[in-house]
Amino acid sequence: MDNSSSHQKCTKPKMDPYHDTCYNQNNATAICDISFNSASNYNMLYHQSGTFTDKSVKTNVADPKPIGNYIDKPRYKAIRKWKRLGKERSISNAEDLFLMRVLSFNILAQNLLEDHSYLYMNHNKKTLMWKIRKPLVIQEIIEAEANVICLQEMQEDHLLDFIIPFKQLGYDYLYKKRTNDKKDGLLLLYRSDQFTLVDYAKVELYQSGIELLSRDNVGIIAKFSLKDSPETQFVVATTHLLYNPKRNDVRLAQIQLLLAEIERIAFVENLTMDKAKYLPIILTGDFNLKPFSGVYKFLTEGSFEYHGKGRNLEPSSYRSLSNSLIPSRLCVTDNCQHFNILTQRLQREGTGKVMLENSEFPPQKDEKMSTSCNTKVLQQNNVNADTDRAQTIEIIQGHSAKFASGTLTHPFNMRSVYTHTSAHGEEATTHQEEWVTVDYIFYSNIQPIEKYTLLTVSQCKTLRRLPNFVVGSDHLSIGATFQLPKKKSLL
Known part of the structure; x- marks a missing residue:
């Protein structure tokens, strides 16, 4: 959007095969070519006449009512409008x-x-x-x-x-x-x-x-x-x-x-x-x-x-x-964090490797058995990968990770x-x-x-x-x- 005045009129939609009509304010399904390209559009979006405010919708769009026993396309579009959340307020620093x-x-x-x-x-x-x-x-x-x-x-x-x-x-x-x-x-x-x-x-x-x-x-x-x-x-x-x-x-x-x-x-x-x-x-x-x-x-x-x-x-x-939802060998804690990532952040050591399997990134030759690889990593941090009992592992003083806590x-x-x-x-x-x-x-x-x-x-x-x-x-x-x-x- 180059300037607000350029969009005060309805313009031809960009996708002709999929947009049948450029609707105007006299049409009950008004849809203008409004672009969300930058924050400079903020004031235009909520204060320009004929755009997405609730007030303009009520002014330009008839109340959607079913025809016969179904809703037709124009009335469906009238229902599916963008609604402002919360109270409208003026933004002075829209460029930010x-x-x-x-x-x-x-x-x-x-x-x-x-x-x-x-x-x-x-x-x-x-x-x-x-x-x-x-x-x-x-x-x-x-x-x-x-x-x-x-x-x-x-x-x-x-x-x-x-x-x-x-x-x-x-x-x-x-x-x-x-x-x-x-x-x-x-x-x-x-x-x-x-x-x-x-x-x-x-x-x-x-x-x-x-x-x-x-x-x-x-x-x-x-x-x-x-x-x-x-x-x-x-x-x-x-x-x-x-x-x-x-x-x-x-x-x-x-x-x-x-x-x-x-x-x-x-x-x-x-x-x-x-x-x-x-x-x-x-x-x-x-x-x-x-x-x-x-x-x-x-x-x-x-x-x-x-x-x-x-x-x-x-x-x-x-x-x-x-009390155990997923096995600890996946190295995902009960706080939804990767254990390896967490220990690297807090201890500033370790590989920080994600231990989840992914078919797009198969394990290397020396890591064919993902379970044994995970077990090795966990053992280094005193995590028992072979138990479904609750475990609380202190990574550093004041910060612990939990497995199988329920x-x-x-x-x-x-x-x-x-x-x-x-x-x-x-x-x-x-x-x-x-x-x-x-x-x-x-x-x-x-x-x-x-x-x-x-x-x-x-x-x-x-x-x-x-x-x-x-x-x-x-x-x-x-x-x-x-x-x-x-x-x-x-x-």
């Missing part, structure tokens, strides 16, 4: 801020749709075709104008064709296929003209020989810096956890591994012996869990006691969990962009026997200022089945705009 918009979307891999066709028996068959769904998905993503896009269920053999329009718009990407014989994975797109990719991790949540971690789910974690402010850095992560509704214990173990990798990449410095400083973190994805379930509580409250609970992480006297903790102050009032919630992101929320954007050390509004459960019922000719997936996309203060160079 960067507006970052993140979109997360499970786009429904075509191979999974076909493998589970029984779930879509009552759908219009045309709405299930990839050639019909693909332009709907791409259009919705592009119209959101996000700086970072996190997609789940991106089919590998569709990838190169799918990213063409995004490459044309200046996005670069990271992709991680699910492990073993799975054909889909995660796609993280980012504006390469705005961000520099500083570091990243493609996390495999499958770890051989461990029943709880025998599923092929993965995660992507990326550390970025701003092109025009290199010292301003942040971390975006995305994942797609196990679906099985009965196995919250599996999802808890998967999150433990993912948070350990986030902790490694987001770490800045130790402030005290028991407190560290971390970069801003945004964690998105399809978590396959409901609000206020065990894993949700763990993420948002920072602590969860699993010992004695059932596989659904609810109190149970049948097949209750022991309780997990993490060092982040995580919050959900979307507020939830009950386990079912008033909004929904997909239909799993009922309309439920399973997709989330969690954040820490960063301020959200907008969210992409979801449909309420009653509105979802009038939307009817997903996918359809309005939404190209069986999930609804979610999004948030964050305010990132720029760091000034010390030079």
